[in-house]
Amino acid sequence: MQWKYLSRVQLGELEAAAAVARTLSFRAAAEALRIAQPSVSRKVAHLEDTLGCRLFERDRVSVQLTPAGRMLTDRLPELFQALEQCLSESADAGHGITGTVRIGFSEAAMSSFLPPLLRAVKRACTGCSLELTEAASNEVAEGVRTRRFDAGFALARPRDPELDVTPLPSEPVGVVLPDDHPLAERSVLGLADLRDEAFILFPRPVNPHLYDRMIVCCAEFGFSPRVALEVTPRSKAIAMAAAGEGIATIPERLRHQCLPGTVYRRLAPPAPEIEFSMLVRTETRAEWLEVMHRHVAALWADSADGAQ
The missing domain is CATH 1.10.10.10 (Winged helix-like DNA-binding domain superfamily/Winged helix DNA-binding domain)
Incomplete structure (x- = not known):
C-alpha cells in the first residue's frame, strides 16, 4: 500500500x-x-x-x-x-490478556476439572473469549502441535518436543456392565474378575497410553483382554454395553452417562487410571496460561489433601 x-x-x-x-x-x-x-x-x-x-x-x-x-x-x-x-x-x-483462546478438550476433561478452570480464565482475563472444541485426545494433541488450538486438555501425556505437557491429577477408571450381568451384583470389581469378559475399548490411536496401560494391567493378573469391539465416542461404547455386546471402561466421573440397562462398577486397584494433561506449545507465554497453571497447582493441592 x-x-x-x-x-x-x-x-x-x-x-x-x-x-x-x-x-x-x-x-x-x-x-x-x-x-x-x-x-x-x-x-x-x-x-x-x-x-x-x-x-x-x-x-x-x-x-x-x-x-x-x-x-x-x-x-x-x-x-x-x-x-x-x-x-x-x-x-x-x-500478553494473553485479550483475544480468542482456542481450546481443545476431551469429553472426560469437560466432565471433570475443566469447567471451573475455564471460569477462572474468564474472570482473570476479561478481554479473552474462549473458543471450545471437543475432540479425541490424539486430535487434541495434534491440534495444539499444529496451532489449531492454543491449549488442549487430553487423556494422555504425549512425548513431543514441541509440546509443553503439564500433568493433572489422575482419576480412576471403572466398567459399565449390562444391569443383568452376574458381576453387577457387586459394588467393586477387580481386573481378575473380568478375565472371561468381552471388552469394548476405544481404538488405540485415540489414546495409546491408556489402551496399553489396560493391556498391561490385565497381563499382571495373568490374562489378555478379549477385545470384542473398538468404538468411539464413549457414548457408543456405553450403548454397546447396554446392548449386551460386552463391558466398557469409562472414567469414574462419567458414570452418570450410563444408559438404562447398564450399571457402573468401580475397579479396585491396581487398575488403569485416567492421566489428564494440559498441552500448549513450548513457546506459549500468556496471562491466560498463567491462570491455568495456578488452577492446575490448586488441583494438585486438593488432590494431596484428599489423599491424606
Missing part, C-alpha cells in the same frame, strides 16, 4: 501541531510537551513542508490556525485515541 503522507510524517510532529493548536502558543506547547521551543517549531515546520501548506499563521504576538490546520488538528484527538487503543489492545493480545 502506498502512503502519500503517512510514511513521511512522524508522530511527534502531529503531537507538536496538536499542542500548538490547543494553546495557540509555541512556547506553551513546548512547556506542555516538555521539550525545547525550537524543537516544536522544527516539528511543525517539517509537517507543513510535508503537506505543502501552512497550518498556522504566526507573528510575534499571536498564533492562529489556518483552515488546513483546523482540519488536521480537529481530527488528531480521535486519531491519537484510536492509535493508543490499537497499540494497547495489541500489547494485551501479546
Whole structure:
C-alpha cells in the first residue's frame, strides 16, 4: 500500500501541531510537551513542508490556525485515541490478556476439572473469549502441535518436543456392565474378575497410553483382554454395553452417562487410571496460561489433601 503522507510524517510532529493548536502558543506547547521551543517549531515546520501548506499563521504576538490546520488538528484527538487503543489492545493480545483462546478438550476433561478452570480464565482475563472444541485426545494433541488450538486438555501425556505437557491429577477408571450381568451384583470389581469378559475399548490411536496401560494391567493378573469391539465416542461404547455386546471402561466421573440397562462398577486397584494433561506449545507465554497453571497447582493441592 502506498502512503502519500503517512510514511513521511512522524508522530511527534502531529503531537507538536496538536499542542500548538490547543494553546495557540509555541512556547506553551513546548512547556506542555516538555521539550525545547525550537524543537516544536522544527516539528511543525517539517509537517507543513510535508503537506505543502501552512497550518498556522504566526507573528510575534499571536498564533492562529489556518483552515488546513483546523482540519488536521480537529481530527488528531480521535486519531491519537484510536492509535493508543490499537497499540494497547495489541500489547494485551501479546500478553494473553485479550483475544480468542482456542481450546481443545476431551469429553472426560469437560466432565471433570475443566469447567471451573475455564471460569477462572474468564474472570482473570476479561478481554479473552474462549473458543471450545471437543475432540479425541490424539486430535487434541495434534491440534495444539499444529496451532489449531492454543491449549488442549487430553487423556494422555504425549512425548513431543514441541509440546509443553503439564500433568493433572489422575482419576480412576471403572466398567459399565449390562444391569443383568452376574458381576453387577457387586459394588467393586477387580481386573481378575473380568478375565472371561468381552471388552469394548476405544481404538488405540485415540489414546495409546491408556489402551496399553489396560493391556498391561490385565497381563499382571495373568490374562489378555478379549477385545470384542473398538468404538468411539464413549457414548457408543456405553450403548454397546447396554446392548449386551460386552463391558466398557469409562472414567469414574462419567458414570452418570450410563444408559438404562447398564450399571457402573468401580475397579479396585491396581487398575488403569485416567492421566489428564494440559498441552500448549513450548513457546506459549500468556496471562491466560498463567491462570491455568495456578488452577492446575490448586488441583494438585486438593488432590494431596484428599489423599491424606
